[in-house]
Amino acid sequence: MNDNVEKVDLNRVDWKSSREFFESLGEALNKLEDKDESYDFTWVGKRKSIIEAGAPIDKILRPDVEASKDFDNTKNMLIVGDNLDALKLLQESYLGKIKMIYIDPPYNTGHDFVYHDNFTVKKADFEDNSTDSDGNVIISEDEYAENSKANGRFHSDWLSMMYPRLKLARNLLTDDGVIFISIDDNEQANLKKLCDEIFGEDNFITEFVWHSNKKGRQMDKNIKTTNEFILCYAKDEQEMTIFDKIVKVDRSGKVERDEISEYQKGYPLHNGTAAFHINNRPNLAYSIYVKPDNTDVITLDEKVKTKNGYVIQESQKGKDLESKGYIRIVPKRNEKYGTQRVWRWGSEKFLREYNTELILAKELDGYYYYQKNRISEDGNTTQKYTNYIDIDSSRGRNDINALFDNKPIFDFSKPVDLLSILMDIATNKSSTVLDFFSGSGTTGHAVMDLNAEDGGKRQYICVQLDEKTDEKSEARKAGYDTIDQITAERLRRAGEKVKSEHPEADIDTGFRVFRVDDSNDNENIRKPLGEIDQSDMFDMIDNVKKDRTPLDLLFGIIYTSALPFDLKLETRKIGENTVYMYGYLDENTGLIACFDDEVPEETVKEIAKLNPLTAAFKDSSFKDSAEKINLSEHFRIISPDTRVKVI
Numbered sequence: 001m002n003d004n005v006e007k008v009d010l011n012r013v014d015w016k017s018s019r020e021f022f023e024s025l026g027e028a029l030n031k032l033e034d035k036d037e038s039y040d041f042t043w044v045g046k047r048k049s050i051i052e053a054g055a056p057i058d059k060i061l062r063p064d065v066e067a068s069k070d071f072d073n074t075k076n077m078l079i080v081g082d083n084l085d086a087l088k089l090l091q092e093s094y095l096g097k098i099k100m101i102y103i104d105p106p107y108n109t110g111h112d113f114v115y116h117d118n119f120t121v122k123k124a125d126f127e128d129n130s131t132d133s134d135g136n137v138i139i140s141e142d143e144y145a146e147n148s149k150a151n152g153r154f155h156s157d158w159l160s161m162m163y164p165r166l167k168l169a170r171n172l173l174t175d176d177g178v179i180f181i182s183i184d185d186n187e188q189a190n191l192k193k194l195c196d197e198i199f200g201e202d203n204f205i206t207e208f209v210w211h212s213n214k215k216g217r218q219m220d221k222n223i224k225t226t227n228e229f230i231l232c233y234a235k236d237e238q239e240m241t242i243f244d245k246i247v248k249v250d251r252s253g254k255v256e257r258d259e260i261s262e263y264q265k266g267y268p269l270h271n272g273t274a275a276f277h278i279n280n281r282p283n284l285a286y287s288i289y290v291k292p293d294n295t296d297v298i299t300l301d302e303k304v305k306t307k308n309g310y311v312i313q314e315s316q317k318g319k320d321l322e323s324k325g326y327i328r329i330v331p332k333r334n335e336k337y338g339t340q341r342v343w344r345w346g347s348e349k350f351l352r353e354y355n356t357e358l359i360l361a362k363e364l365d366g367y368y369y370y371q372k373n374r375i376s377e378d379g380n381t382t383q384k385y386t387n388y389i390d391i392d393s394s395r396g397r398n399d400i401n402a403l404f405d406n407k408p409i410f411d412f413s414k415p416v417d418l419l420s421i422l423m424d425i426a427t428n429k430s431s432t433v434l435d436f437f438s439g440s441g442t443t444g445h446a447v448m449d450l451n452a453e454d455g456g457k458r459q460y461i462c463v464q465l466d467e468k469t470d471e472k473s474e475a476r477k478a479g480y481d482t483i484d485q486i487t488a489e490r491l492r493r494a495g496e497k498v499k500s501e502h503p504e505a506d507i508d509t510g511f512r513v514f515r516v517d518d519s520n521d522n523e524n525i526r527k528p529l530g531e532i533d534q535s536d537m538f539d540m541i542d543n544v545k546k547d548r549t550p551l552d553l554l555f556g557i558i559y560t561s562a563l564p565f566d567l568k569l570e571t572r573k574i575g576e577n578t579v580y581m582y583g584y585l586d587e588n589t590g591l592i593a594c595f596d597d598e599v600p601e602e603t604v605k606e607i608a609k610l611n612p613l614t615a616a617f618k619d620s621s622f623k624d625s626a627e628k629i630n631l632s633e634h635f636r637i638i639s640p641d642t643r644v645k646v647i
Helices: 015-030 046-054 083-094 154-172 188-199 316-323 347-357 394-403 416-426 442-454 483-501 534-539 550-560 601-609 625-638
Strands: 059-069 077-080 098-103 173-183 204-211 227-234 245-248 262-268 287-290 297-300 303-306 309-312 327-329 358-363 366-375 380-383 388-390 432-435 459-464 511-518 569-574 577-582 591-594 614-617 643-646
Touching: 046 154, 059 077, 059 083, 059 483, 059 550, 077 483, 083 154, 083 432, 083 459, 083 511, 083 550, 098 154, 098 416, 154 173, 154 188, 173 188, 173 204, 173 416, 188 204, 188 227, 245 416, 287 316, 297 316, 297 347, 316 327, 327 366, 347 358, 347 366, 366 380, 394 416, 394 442, 394 483, 416 442, 432 442, 442 459, 442 483, 459 483, 483 511, 550 577, 550 591, 550 614, 569 601, 577 601, 591 601, 601 614, 601 625, 625 643
Parallel strands: 077 459, 077 511, 098 173, 098 432, 204 388, 432 459, 591 614, 614 643
Antiparallel strands: 059 511, 173 227, 204 227, 245 380, 262 366, 287 297, 287 327, 303 309, 358 366, 569 577, 577 591
16 A cells, blocks of 8 residues: 555544535535526537538639539539548538438448548557547548547548538528438447437438348347438428329329319328327317308317317307307317317318318218329329338448449448439439448439439539548459449449439430549749749749649639639630530630730630620730730720739
């Protein structure tokens, strides 16, 4: 025993005083006001993740024409790089323009790769199992860490990865936009809390139960799980549009027609869900008095409160109406639970629509109202989707294997049919769909498939990290060094398949590939004067990096101009100069740019005559200040409304 440790004689402890102290402490704690306490969802690293969402970046999207398909004309995009950077780069051009987002992020099973934002070090400084001051596992620039359950910040690291991405994703949604997020048991609870904070609890729509494995996963430790989940949130539930499922009418049932359309008897007006009853939905409990021919209807609030809750009790006014030939209808009781059911509609909506949208039917135990299930001219009707999806996950593997000669190129690809259902629910024919954990590109494949089916013009934006494939994988053997290469090839082959199956359909099967990269600016231009050496002086002749192409410069300007990245691109010759016309339709539209080393006065005048919204040139294209002044003068005289940019 350490001699410096003081021994305590328990016989000499004043237990009475100690008891009095703890009692007084308890009283003090009990006096704390509730306002000092609140519900809060937090984790280690949350503050940094919030800051990360708003942190600026000095990056651009560089076009990769060679990896693209039909680059000049397509509206689809595949972005290669960190999805956090990609989401930041999409903020200006696509703010409030994405109708639907679907993501399939790492489930954090203990074997998943997790982005460790802002915790990278140079490879030369990297050591296995090294950590930063906060205990984060540090990874190298070109390697990615497995988020092991042995990590003390196992859940925190995953949440810190997800928070800024979901925060930025919300900004991109239209006011009526919807996000779907696939997840399993490992982080479902945390993800729900995270989304409640970012999107708001009121904007939670549902949690789909995806029955993905009928036999259950054999690897599960105790109970074999048969399902995964898909969380659904709206940006604004009040603005959200959920589209009903279109189905072919079963004409074996009775079909009738009114002045609007054909219809069949649909759901009863009373709410069949036992959870909804008079005590928790009292505003939906009322009596209906109707003439047998449905020509006159009166509603009465006949609720009476008792010590056991509300009951519906006929009033004297109701009895008087019955004496005049009215029939009284109240929601059926739930005899199993002994509760009073309620209507699905409030009285105002009932009085407004009963004559056109409800059927009054006489049955053995009385009269009841049923909703009309309307039939469209093409013989279809609509039904609401349920939050249960029964599609075996193996179909995802089959979908992609069929495109790659039945070789197992990619594990755990989502089924195309799963994405088609979600798009049916949340998109219209002109919607833009974003997937920033794109994997093999199922989302893009599903967009093309659905467009072929219904003649839609949906477009997709897929984002995939250039994560290396396993050295021993079939993908590597087949020549795919990174996941994004699989994504691009899958989109290419899926497009060809869709075209062959629907030869008459006008489907956009192309995609533009962009890579997240550093900005076009010459770094030496930004150096402080004291840090510039003689070798730097030669690099400062041009404002842009030597390795940048005219298309790099063009899309750099597109980004800073907040233009979308999906407009039509046309290349023309004016004299000896190559001119890029982006989104140019007529006067006061689009961007026209020329980045040749020499741009003569004649070319400048011809561009000005086209009166584009924006004209762009390279600073080094002009010999001196006099030529730059002439440039401005030509546009001032010929096209004064054109914004001229010189980079």
